[in-house]
Amino acid sequence: MAVNSVQAQHYDPHAAFAPTLYTQNGNAFRSASGDPGPAYWQNRADYTLNASFDSSSHVLKGVAVIDYTNNSGDLLPYIWLELDQNTEKPDVLANILNPNNRTLTDKLGFQFAKVQVLQSGHWQDAKYQVDGTRMQLFLPTPLKGAGAKVQLRLDYSFELQKSSAGDRAGYMTTPQGTIFEFGYWFPRVCVYDDIRGWNTLPFIGGGEFYFEYGDMDYTITAPAGMLAVGGGALINAKDALDSKLYDQLQKARRSDKTVVIRSKTDIQKGIATKQKTGQTSWHFQMKNTRDVAFALSSAFIWDGAKINLPNGKNSFAQSVYPISSAQNDSSWVRATEYLKASVEDFSTRWFEYPYPEATNVAGPIGGMEYPGITFDHHAASGKSLFMLISHEIGHSWFPMIVGSDERRAPFMDEGFNTFIDIYAQQDFNHGEFAPKRDGEYAPGGGNPADEIVPVIASVQNGPTLMTPADWQDYKYVHPMSYFKTAFGLVLLREVILGPDRFDYAFRHYTAKWAYKHPMPTDFFRSIENAAGEDLGWFWRGWFYNNWQLDQAVTGVSYVDDDPTKGALITLKNKQQLPMPVTVEIHQDAAGPITMSLPVEIWQRGDSWTFKVKTTSKLKSVQLDPKALLPDVDRSNNLWQAK
CATH class of the missing domain: 2.60.40 (Immunoglobulin-like)
Structure with a gap:
């Protein structure tokens, strides 16, 4: 196909094959091979969270106790935290750069009753300052490195909006009750790493998050009759659930086929929690994660099935959705089937799923990922529902397991995930929904190689794959970070390296950087070394530039x-x-x-x-x-x- 907008160029082999792609040598922290070096370190944040939710006022009140470990060699006089709910305030950068018609006020976002540091066995008020979606907490005594720890406590609250924190949380009403989805719901410690020190890019909306790994223990208290699902494992299911539902849950955990745990009839009868009045507490734990999210509703149908993992162990796939999302055989009644198949496929092809549960929530959020749990649109069905579920749970690999920086390198999560989606969609049920298409960018030819050409032509003077999401017009984020990245990896796999060499290299990269923080050059080096190929010409042309091919x-x-x-x-x-x-x-x-x-x-x-x-x-x-x-x-x- 010919594209009229192609600009005439003179091919320069010295630019294409320049030997200076990497401006730094490998070091003890990050090896020249692309692997973590022998002295690689990263800090750690463990959270104990206790929250209560008032379903009438939509106010969540929480206490976050954070055990922060400084594994660097640096002395830290302060700690930076992220406050994403502050996007509801009028003066934050997100609302200056992306004005909208929402009602914003300083009374929204995070409100703090206490901010404290444990010092000499006693909680002491800490000095802090808030700047938009960031908090700088000053330590009474600088935190030493090499594994020294400090404990923080933040008593906070916020009012959940219909669309909250840049559409990462929110609620919707149904005839059977309101569905509440909570993402970005507690203050989280920013990453301190060996590349930039504190990573404090503010939350604006296009770039998502970059956080430290740790164990998260959280308890949500809500009105009885509301079901809760969350990232990680539900520890007190027997105490919280109605006995009928608890028994059905155990059946689902053992079944290869989807088992209905809470049915439409159960909703109509009000069967949900063991306690029929007052409050019910839901206790969750998630190990080695960089975030958690949860959802609440009295309107949930609930089903689940066993996930079979390559090592012979099992995880659990579950979906919750309102009655209106279960209208026919192509609707959310197949959601758990899609979820189970996707997790099994990603586990077999790339890296085994490490979490005890994988959860879909149908609600107002169109598609948002958190470790082990996804918020997907309640009206999706058929092929679009499979694509949505597979994509969002695929983020549990990129960037939840492989913890890249979504603010600065969106291609390393959205693009890598879109790439693995292609093969999951190809594998599912003998290709029932294959091939995966980025249809909105298809001019009609149906060939991805042709469809990417006008995308690249449109950004000749625009952003590259190395451009952070919030530093570009958002109209470029999907075609570039998702589509161009994924197609580039298909080129690497199918044309440049071949499936065997590419698959080994991609698995190697995933395993080496699981639960760590890779940078783009770590990925480039890792693929080159594991595949045994100098690919500087490809990284330079496809990722650092928008060069065209003729x-x-x-x-x-x-x-x-x-x-x-x-x-x-x-x-x-x-x-x-x-x-x-x-x-x-x-x-x-x-x-x-x-x-x-x-x-x-x-x-x-x-x-x-x-x-x-x-x-x-x-x-x-x-x-x-x-x-x-x-x-x-x-x-x-x-x-x-x-």
């Missing part, structure tokens, strides 16, 4: 004008992005010939002539016969004899 057949001749002595074929790289070349050659009186030429043919210049052993005249020469490459002009890929 390969062409520019000449065909014969040795001594005799076809039996062989044909000489000349190719040209007409744009700045180099790529390997696949050539399909058809002769008059012999079978077709397919040749694969490595990307190194473009290291010395923009033209390459190669010899083909032929026995008769050529009828045609076709580049990229399967149309796998994002070539901006396919018309010059074909040479035909006159």
Whole structure:
């Protein structure tokens, strides 16, 4: 296909294959191989959270006790925390940069009754200052490094809005009750790392989060009759649940097929918690996680099934949704089936799921991920529901297990996750919903290699994959961070490295950086080392730039004008992005010939002539016969004899 907006370029091999992609050598913290180094460190934040929710006023009151461990070698006189609920306040950067019609007031967002530090066995009020979505808490005594600890306590509250914290939390009403979804619901410690020290980019909306790992123990107290689901394991299910539901829960945990735990009839009868009046407390625990989220409602249908993991162990898939989301066989009644299949697929292909439960919540949030739990739109059904569930739970791998910085490198979570979705959708139920499409970017051709061409053309002077989400017009975030990244990894897997080399390298990267904080160059180095290939030309062209590709057949001749002595074929790289070349050659009186030429043919210049052993005249020469490459002009890929 030809794209009118393509800008003429002169191919420069010295720019494409420049040897200076990495500006720093490997060190003791991050090895040149892309693995964590022998002295790699990261800090830790363990949370004990106790919260109560008033379903009438929509106010959540909480006490967060944070045990913070400084594993760096640095002395820390202060600690930065993130306050994402403060996006409901009028003067935060998110609302200055993205004005809207919501009613905002300083009475919304986090309100603090106490901010304290445990000092000499006693809680002491701490000095702090709040700047938008960030809090700087000053320590009475600087925290030493090498494993020293400090304990913080924050007593806080906030009023949940219909759409809260940049549409990461909220509520919706149904005839059977209100569904409340809580994300970004407690103050969280920012990452302190070996790259930038404190990572304090404010929450604006496009970039999501970057937090330390730790164990989270949390208890939610809510009116009796409301069910709660949350990230991690429900510790007190037998005490909290009605006995009928508890028995059904145990059946579901043992079943390979979806078991209804709480039915439409149970909702109508009011069967939910053991206590029928007053309050019910729900106690959850999640190990080695960087966040937790939860949901509450009296309107939930609840079902679940066993997840079978490669090591022979099990996890548990569960979905909660209102009656209105269960109208037909293509609706949320299949949600647990989709969830179970996706977790099993990602576990088999890439890295085993580590959490005791995986949870879907149907509600007002269109699609939002947290470790082990997702908020998905209540009206989704069919293929769109599978795509939504698979994508959001896929985030449990990227960036929840592999803890990249979503604020600065959105391609490392959205793009990597979109990539693994492609194969999960291909594998599910013999391809029932395959292939995965980024349909809104498809001009009609149906070929991802063609669909990405106008996307790249549209951002020639715009953001690259290395641009943080909040530093670009949000219209570019999805086509770039999701679509372009995922397609780039497909190119690496299917064209450049091959599935075996790529899969080993990608699994290696995932395992080495599980529960750690990789940077983009760690990923680039890791893939290069594990696959044994210098890919600087690809990272530079696809990730650091929006270079375009245009390969062409520019000449065909014969040795001594005799076809039996062989044909000489000349190719040209007409744009700045180099790529390997696949050539399909058809002769008059012999079978077709397919040749694969490595990307190194473009290291010395923009033209390459190669010899083909032929026995008769050529009828045609076709580049990229399967149309796998994002070539901006396919018309010059074909040479035909006159």
